[in-house]
Amino acid sequence: MSPTPPVPTRSAPLTARRTAYRPGLLVLTFAGEIDALTLPILERELGSAPPGTTVADLTHVAFVGLAGARALAAAAARADADGRRFCVVANSRTLARLFRVTGLAAGVPMFASLSDALRELLATGMHGATG
Helix, strand or coil: CCCCCCCCCCCCCCEEEEEEEECCEEEEEEEEEECCCCHHHHHHHHHCCCCCEEEEEEEEEEEECHHHHHHHHHHHHHHHHCCCEEEEECCCHHHHHHHHHHCHHHHCCEECCHHHHHHHHHHHCCCCCCC
16 A cells, blocks of 8 residues: 655745836746735735836746635736736646636736736836726
């Protein structure tokens, strides 16, 4: 009989790195998992975004739960209400599907890579809301 692997009791840690690429352009790079235990980290970082454009880079995120998708949608709504721009970078099919199912993809610009996001944002003028 082979031993049973241990059942994980907590999520992978979530880390966040803030990079100001230019004045008015902040990239928040997250790594780890976004679930109920790590949600406060995501919400804190998204809630402290300065005026201008915020890019949430999720390319190093292995999992986003429904609460994480809701937090991203709320950040997008706040940005829109404040006249800021908000977009997400996600290159995972799983995340793309979650964002489609939750409706996040319909209201938030999404990019497959950070370079695509930066190229588009800089070409279209990064200040102000889209619309």
